[in-house]
Amino acid sequence: MASTAFLFASKHVLRQATKNVPVGEYIPDLIAFEQVVADTRGIKKITGHERWQVLNYLRIARPPFGVILNSRHDKFESDRIVLTNHSRQFAIKK
Numbered sequence: 001m002a003s004t005a006f007l008f009a010s011k012h013v014l015r016q017a018t019k020n021v022p023v024g025e026y027i028p029d030l031i032a033f034e035q036v037v038a039d040t041r042g043i044k045k046i047t048g049h050e051r052w053q054v055l056n057y058l059r060i061a062r063p064p065f066g067v068i069l070n071s072r073h074d075k076f077e078s079d080r081i082v083l084t085n086h087s088r089q090f091a092i093k094k
Helices: 048-061
Strands: 008-010 014-018 021-026 030-032 036-041 065-070 077-083 090-093
Touching: 014 048, 021 048, 036 048, 048 065, 048 077
Parallel strands: 036 065
Antiparallel strands: 008 030, 014 021, 030 036, 065 077, 077 090
16 A cells, blocks of 8 residues: 655744845645645635735745635635736635
């Protein structure tokens, strides 16, 4: 039987610097396979605040996309955010 390794970092600190001056730290819930940033929530509704937070994670960590997973109510809610060309362009998919 082949062994499967799961490559992920939980609560990994992402440090942001401008001109070599530290300006902040971001801590996403999970980074999987260096390709996906996951942010888990237990809130009433996913808003722009959560989307911009994941967008900041993407700009710093540079994975291709992120997901917001919200499980406060009986209905599971999620948003997928894709950063294109690591620029200001992004798409939100529900």
